Amino acid sequence: GQSLEQPSEVTAVEGAIVQINCTYQTSGFYGLSWYQQHDGGAPTFLSYNGLDGLEETGRFSSFLSRSDSYGYLLLQELQMKDSASYFCAVTSGGSYIPTFGRGTSLIVHP
Amino acid sequence: DVKVTQSSRYLVKRTGEKVFLECVQDMDHENMFWYRQDPGLGLRLIYFSYDVKMKEKGDIPEGYSVSREKKERFSLILESASTNQTSMYLCASSLISGRSYEQYFGPGTRLTVT
Numbered sequence: 001g002q003s004l005e006q007p008s009e010v011t012a013v014e015g016a017i018v019q020i021n022c023t024y025q026t027s028g029f030y031g032l033s034w035y036q037q038h039d040g041g042a043p044t045f046l047s048y049n050g051l052d053g054l055e056e057t058g059r060f061s062s063f064l065s066r067s068d069s070y071g072y073l074l075l076q077e078l079q080m081k082d083s084a085s086y087f088c089a090v091t092s093g094g095s096y097i098p099t100f101g102r103g104t105s106l107i108v109h110p
Numbered sequence: 111d112v113k114v115t116q117s118s119r120y121l122v123k124r125t126g127e128k129v130f131l132e133c134v135q136d137m138d139h140e141n142m143f144w145y146r147q148d149p150g151l152g153l154r155l156i157y158f159s160y161d162v163k164m165k166e167k168g169d170i171p172e173g174y175s176v177s178r179e180k181k182e183r184f185s186l187i188l189e190s191a192s193t194n195q196t197s198m199y200l201c202a203s204s205l206i207s208g209r210s211y212e213q214y215f216g217p218g219t220r221l222t223v224t
Contacts, residue, residue, distance in 0.1 A: 008150070033211050042114075042200065042215040043153070087152060089211075096141070096210035097168075102152040 002026040004101035006088055011107045012078055020073045020104045022088035030091040032064050032071040033098055038084045046073070046086075075106070083108045113137070114216035116201055122222045129188040131219050133201030140206035142184035143213065144168075144176060147198040159184055160206055191223045 003025045012018040022032065031050035035043040047055055049064035049071060061074040075082055085105050089098035117132035135142065141160050145153040145168075155168030157176040165176050173195060177185045184203075188195055198220050202213040 031211055035213075042217050043202075043213075044215070045212045048209075048211050091211045096204070096206065097143070097155065097158060098211055098213065099155075100153040102150060 002090060002092065002099045004088055004090060004099065006086075006101045006104045008102070009105045009107065011109065013109050014078055014080060016078050017074065017076050018078060018106065020075075020086050020088075020106065022071050022073075022101060024069050024071075024088070024090050024101075026069075026090050026092040026099075028093035029066065029069075032062070033089045033091070034062055034073045035087045035089065035100075036084050037087065037103070043087060078108050080108050080110065082106060114201055114203055114214050116199075116216040116219050118219050119217060120220050120222075122224065123188075123191050124224055125192060127188075127191050127223075129191050129221065129223075131186040131188075131199055131201075131221070133184045133186070133216055134182055135184075135201075135203040135214070135216075136182065137203065137214070138181065139203035139214070140181070141204045141210065142178065143202040143204075144174075144184065144186045145200045145202065146170070147200055147218070153200065156186065191221075193223050195221065196223045197221060 006022045034046040037043040047062040064071040085103040087103045089100045114135045143158040144156040159178040175187045201216040204213045
């Protein structure tokens with residue numbers, strides 16, 4: 001089967017940098033995605049890593065190490081609006097369907 | 111912009127009622143999904159469909175069924191609602207190839223079964 005581990009909660013202050021880690025166990029790994037969900041809102045796609053390395057999109061970056069079965073989401077210059085839940089998700093085993101982690105609640109303090 | 115809409119934001123039903131949750135997407139996506147989201151458990155896949163009239167069970171299909179008569183519409187049916195089906199239900203869609211990992215979600219239906 002598949003399993004994903006990510007911290008349940010992370011706190012940081014405005015303007016700081018925060019890293020949300022995700023480790024996974026799966027066979028036939030394809031890639032790792034990240035989604036953001038604000039309270040009461042729909043999850044929205046942030047990024048996808050199919051290859052090792054760092055993908056940067058503005059203040060957000062995502063990293064993947066296939067050999068370590070590990071990835072992270074890096075948020076820079078944190079803003080209050082970044083307070084949300086962040087989910088990592090793996091696609092693997094010939095399926096296009098992502099399996100989601102339990103989510104990390106990011107709380108940004110002023 | 112892809113738009114996924116769900117028929118209700120909030121729904122209150124009684125135990126034993128038959129419940130229909132509707133989802134419509136406007137981007138001609140082949141794949142459609144139903145998830146339920148509960149605190150601390152993340153998103154769990156109930157059913158998905160990769161084509162009209164096709165359906166596949168996800169991780170937690172018990173107590174649910176689905177219907178996809180048109181490409182843009184995917185319905186989730188609770189045949190006899192129970193209190194343990196009180197949850198947030200999220201519909202999503204995606205392409206069948208290329209960026210299939212990128213799902214587009216609807217706003218969710220918060221269902222309460224009393």
